Amino acid sequence: MPYLTVEKKANIFKEFGGSEKNTGSVEAQIALVTERINSISAHLKQNKKDFSTHRGLMKMVGQRKRLLSYLSKTNLSGYRALIEKLGIRK
Structure with a gap:
């Protein structure tokens, strides 16, 4: 069973x-990566x-860090x- 369904992704976006x-959008991408990190x-x-x-x-954490840096x-x-x-x- 996939941890991130289409409906869940749509709700995040x-x-x-x-x-x-x-x-x-940067905010939506950060939220999606955060959901994957938590899972x-x-x-x-x-x-x-x-x-x-x-x-x-670790690669996802780095990606989120770069996105957060850009957003800040x-x-x-x-x-x-x-x-x-x-x-x-x-």
Whole structure:
């Protein structure tokens, strides 16, 4: 069973991107990557020796970091609202 269904993706894009069609907005991309990171983190808690998945997780964390860096440079208030909404950067 896929962890990220079409409906779930559409909800993420609707909530963070403004519409289901706006898949390219930075906020929607960050929210989608965060959802994938949370899912893979839960998988790795049960499968501690799954090193290939761990590498994929690290790549996603780096991608999210780059996207967040871009967002903080272009739209600081949007960046602060997004990290508050997603619950990252405690």
